[in-house]
Amino acid sequence: MAAEQSKKWILMVTAQTPTNIAVIKYWGKRDENLILAINDSISVTLDPAHLCTTTTVAVSPSFQQDRMWLNKKEISLDGARYQNCLREIRARANDYEDEKKGIKISKNDWQNLHVHIDSYNNFPTAAGLASSAAGFACLVFSLAKLMNVQEDNGRLSAIARQGSGSACRSLFGGFVKWVMGKEEDGSDSIAVPLADEKHWDELVIIIAVVSSRQKETSSTSGMRETVVTSALIDHRAKEVVPKRIIQMEEAIQNRDFPTFAQLTCSDSNQFHAVCMDTSPPIFYMNDTSHRVISCVEKWNRAEGTPQVAYTFDAGPNAVLIARNRKAATLMLQRLLFHFPPNSDTDLDSYVIGDKSILKDAGIKDLNDIEALPPPPEIKDKVPAQKCKGEISYFICTRPGRGPVLLPDESQALLCLETGLPK
Amino acid sequence: MAAEQSKKWILMVTAQTPTNIAVIKYWGKRDENLILAINDSISVTLDPAHLCTTTTVAVSPSFQQDRMWLNKKEISLDGARYQNCLREIRARANDYEDEKKGIKISKNDWQNLHVHIDSYNNFPTAAGLASSAAGFACLVFSLAKLMNVQEDNGRLSAIARQGSGSACRSLFGGFVKWVMGKEEDGSDSIAVPLADEKHWDELVIIIAVVSSRQKETSSTSGMRETVVTSALIDHRAKEVVPKRIIQMEEAIQNRDFPTFAQLTCSDSNQFHAVCMDTSPPIFYMNDTSHRVISCVEKWNRAEGTPQVAYTFDAGPNAVLIARNRKAATLMLQRLLFHFPPNSDTDLDSYVIGDKSILKDAGIKDLNDIEALPPPPEIKDKVPAQKCKGEISYFICTRPGRGPVLLPDESQALLCLETGLPK
Structure with missing residues (x-):
């Protein structure tokens, strides 16, 4: 210098x-x-x-x-x-x-x-x-x-x-x-x-941050243990993923939501499957995660074609990718029906990010959440209890740009x- | 006639x-x-x-x-x-x-x-x-x-x-x-x-019947969906299980508990892994099941050699196989520490089957359960809450005879x- x-x-x-x-x-x-x-x-x-x-x-x-x-x-x-x-x-x-x-x-x-x-x-x-x-x-x-x-x-x-x-x-x-x-x-x-990010800008993303009382395995040590102990991880890496990569690239190019959703959900589930196949087993999803999956799966089945894809990383939070704004609105209504906030939570901190989705869903206050009707696809099986407090908050967002x-x-x-x- | x-x-x-x-x-x-x-x-x-x-x-x-x-x-x-x-x-x-x-x-x-x-x-x-x-x-x-x-x-x-x-x-x-x-x-x-059943009569079995509010997928339809949709089930059936069968037969002949336990736990986890790899995914274990596994894994690790194996069928109930009566007694103490009964439950219906294990564990009434000290292996991480009511009851049993x-x-x-x- x-x-x-x-x-x-x-x-x-x-x-x-x-x-x-x-x-x-x-x-x-x-x-x-x-x-x-x-x-x-x-x-x-x-x-x-x-x-x-x-x-x-x-x-x-x-x-x-x-x-x-x-x-x-x-x-x-x-x-x-x-x-x-x-x-x-x-x-x-x-x-x-x-x-x-x-x-x-x-x-x-x-x-x-x-x-x-x-x-x-x-x-x-x-x-x-x-x-x-x-x-x-x-x-x-x-x-x-x-x-x-x-x-x-x-x-x-x-x-x-x-x-x-x-x-x-x-x-x-x-x-x-x-x-x-x-x-x-x-x-x-x-x-x-x-x-x-402009290629497929219809997509809307809702993240459900799950309240968790369990300490999670870090992804660094978790994936190390999976590689050493799982009898399935090799097959996944060598046989399953390469095919899915090709299919996923094609689905993205074609904005083919049904294929995109099917691959996204299957691959998230398979990742959690190899975690479970690890010794000792790793559980990142909890009962709340399972309930979110069940809610999405039921709705997708009822619609005949996927409206929303779900994916979970090394933790219980759900990332939901809706095919468009309308699907996101209907998804958010379903999520708020099943997972209302605790009564001491204010709506403004319960749904954050792009709040216009909440507006589209017709939710202005906690009373609107309480008044949500059960989704038609569960009409015969409305749960006895709602899962109040199981979700900490939701983030509404979308695909975005790179570094600036x-x-x-x-x-x-x-x-x-x-x-x-x- | x-x-x-x-x-x-x-x-x-x-x-x-x-x-x-x-x-x-x-x-x-x-x-x-x-x-x-x-x-x-x-x-x-x-x-x-x-x-x-x-x-x-x-x-x-x-x-x-x-x-x-x-x-x-x-x-x-x-x-x-x-x-x-x-x-x-x-x-x-x-x-x-x-x-x-x-x-x-x-x-x-x-x-x-x-x-x-x-x-x-x-x-x-x-x-x-x-x-x-x-x-x-x-x-x-x-x-x-x-x-x-x-x-x-x-x-x-x-x-x-x-x-x-x-x-x-x-x-x-x-x-x-x-x-x-x-x-x-x-x-x-x-x-x-x-x-x-006389070949390895040291083994003691404790079944934890888990309180569940979720309807489960029947095993008949579940396994059908796995065969049709899982990308891992073929590999499991053709490559993984045949080797495990040979190892398990040998472990049983030799009464080799460490190998028996490792295979039993791994195979239960892999079964649940392929269920999760099914589309839509099948979840038989719940958070309580995960907590039982965590309790067993921690203790086994602390002891340096497996004391107890766990296995779960198409539901959340844990079947725990203890290497001997002493291990079963220590296991039951740990389970009762983490999963005490609801206060309106009487001990006699909370631990059923071979109640002599309960006696060995020094448990005569609900007060004895409340007085159980935290297991030494969790001494630094005693959970803030116990999981009261998550288990409906325990059954203590052992390997048994065939039809008569x-x-x-x-x-x-x-x-x-x-x-x-x-």
């Missing part, structure tokens, strides 16, 4: 990156360190307006060490996953110059400059909503922009992948495939966009003067 | 047949009518003192039609399963003569003589405890004795199989294998005894004078 440069400058970049939900699931690694999957996976990127990570990264000669804050709390960057991402981005850094601010960083300087990272999720972290996917994607994307890395999002996805496997799919909007790749170094294990820079300095999470959280 | 015979005589046989619990599961038929399985299975026969069916079958020239009573209620014999069993037994009937009573029935008479059947389970039918297995085994066994059928229990098992697949395994005590067979007519799809005749007329369920239920 040029000696004459002031120690005072701080260079900063802020980016926003979406979460994603897999419709063909990733479960099982063939390389634990590089995070290489045993099968391809396909996901839908969720609208960052409702679920995203915002990350500000800053660099300054005055910083004494790499530091990171996540949701306002400082966390350690010692883990291999953070170190891998930082190392890989620094290795691809390029010269940077801003004459006005008197900043000049040459390619090799990046190795010695420390970074501050501040990351924030616009949704509850503990809810099990793939916060690590958006988080690592945003970390890698923002660091790459900061360090003038020239590689495209596909190449960046291979770096994000080393932070959290599913993070690679958050480098693009719309529908994304994570190609497992063949190379030992993981260089071809990257995300590729299948279709952008937030150039407006007011959106930065770090202070431009101190380099510390605002 | 000789014309001079009185129309008044009634000939009667009473038998008792055990239930069984599969440790390598039967799930999936290759022939729906003959009930031929897609894989071998292995079961433990349960002590009929605690779980069995008693059936009285009677024949008389005065009976106008075949009739049956099950648990005091008359039921229809029209179903194919009953008709198959009746037809197959009648086809193998032989001459019978009792000079004293003036009864003479020639081989061909049986086709025209009607039977009365009265069957009774010594356990709640609705509890999902394989009542059809014991029931059809007992029907076939008692009819065979009545009609002087000379075939051995192995041949009779092929007939009972046509009533309910798992019924064939109830023709023997101890450990039993149902060989799937190869013949199209099912003649080689029979049960064979692996070891009698009950020669004492007082044990008959039908009246010798009227041929009607007593």
Whole structure:
């Protein structure tokens, strides 16, 4: 670094990156360190307006060490996953110059400059909503922009992948495939966009965040145990998923909802099946998850063609993908009928995100929920009890865009003067 | 039939047949009518003192039609399963003569003589405890004795199989294998005894009957849907189970509990995995079932070697097989700690069967249950809430004998004078 440069400058970049939900699931690694999957996976990127990570990264000669804050709390960057991402981005850094601010960083300087990272999720972290996917994607994307890395999002996805496997799919909007790749170094294990978020913009997504009293197995240790102990995972990865990937790509291209729904539901169920086939067995879904599935299955059967697909990640939360706005409205009515909020919950915090769906459903207050009639498909079997309180809240959203820079300095999470959280 | 015979005589046989619990599961038929399985299975026969069916079958020239009573209620014999069993037994009937009573029935008479059947389970039918297995085994066994059928229990098992697949395994005590067979007519799809009930008499079995508010998918339709829709069931039936059958037979011969437990738990979990891989998915276990598994897994891990194996059939009830009496006692303490009875339940109806296990566990009343300390393996994570009321009751039992005749007329369920239920 040029000696004459002031120690005072701080260079900063802020980016926003979406979460994603897999419709063909990733479960099982063939390389634990590089995070290489045993099968391809396909996901839908969720609208960052409702679920995203915002990350500000800053660099300054005055910083004494790499530091990171996540949701306002400082966390350690010692883990291999953070170190891998930082190392890989620094290795691809390029010269940077801003004459006005008197900043000049040459390619090799990046190795010695420390970074501050501040990351924030616009949704509850503990809810099990793939916060690590958006988080690592945003970390890698923002660091790459900061360090003038020239590689495209596909190449960046291979770096994000080393932070959290599913993070690679958050480098693009719309529908994304994570190609497992063949190379030992993981260089071809990257995300590729299948279709952008405008391709199939009729789809509406409702997430049911399930109240859970059970501690879950982390997906990292869970998938390791599945690979080692399940007698079915190999067959799934080698025989079942490759066919489903081809069918799913076709369904997405053709906006063929019945096929899309059938594959999405089957693959979610099979993922949970191999979890159960693990020793000791892993249960991510609970009775509430089962009841949501039953509600969707009954309605789909009654309609004769799927209206809604469901998928569950490594936790009890349901992600419901409705074929269009009308189906989403009817789905939300059904969900609110079966799962009314506790009486001390206010509607505004019970259904969040795109609240216009709630309006379409004719729900203005808790009385409207109580007045909902039983769905016609269960007319002979209206449950004796409703499942009050089993769902914490619903998020209404849609497919969304990939990472973006937030150039407006007011959106930065770090202070431009101190380099510390605002 | 000789014309001079009185129309008044009634000939009667009473038998008792055990239930069984599969440790390598039967799930999936290759022939729906003959009930031929897609894989071998292995079961433990349960002590009929605690779980069995008693059936009285009677024949008389005065009976106008075949009739049956099950648990005091008359039921229809029209179903194919009953008709198959009746037809197959009648086809193998032989001459019978009792000079004293003036009864003479020639081989061909049986086709025209009607039977009365009265069957009774010594356990709640609705509890999902394989009542059809014991029931059809007992029907076939008692009819065979009545009609002087000379075939051995192995041949009779092929007939009972046509009533309910798992019924064939109830023709023997101890450990039993149902060989799937190869013949199209099912003649080689029979049960064979692996070891009698004295071979491994240390084992103690505790059944946790789970309170359930959900209607379950019948195993008949469930396994049909799995065979048609699961992408994993073929691999299970053809690749996984054959190896497990060999290992399980060896484990039973060697009384090798660790291997027995590992196979039993894995195969139960895999059966539930393929149910979940079915479209629409089938959930037989519920959150309570998961909690029982977690309790067993934690304890087994803490001990370093399995103390208890668990297995679940097509419902939420847990069948726990303890390596010996001491392990059963410690298991029961753990279960009662996590799942205390509702305060209006009396202990005598909460733990039934072999109550000496309860005595060994030092439990004399509900206060003793409340006073149970948390098991040491959960010392840092004692649950905030206990799962009161989630279990309806426990049955303590053991491996048991096969079918027997009950020669004492007082044990008959039908009246010798009227041929009607007593």
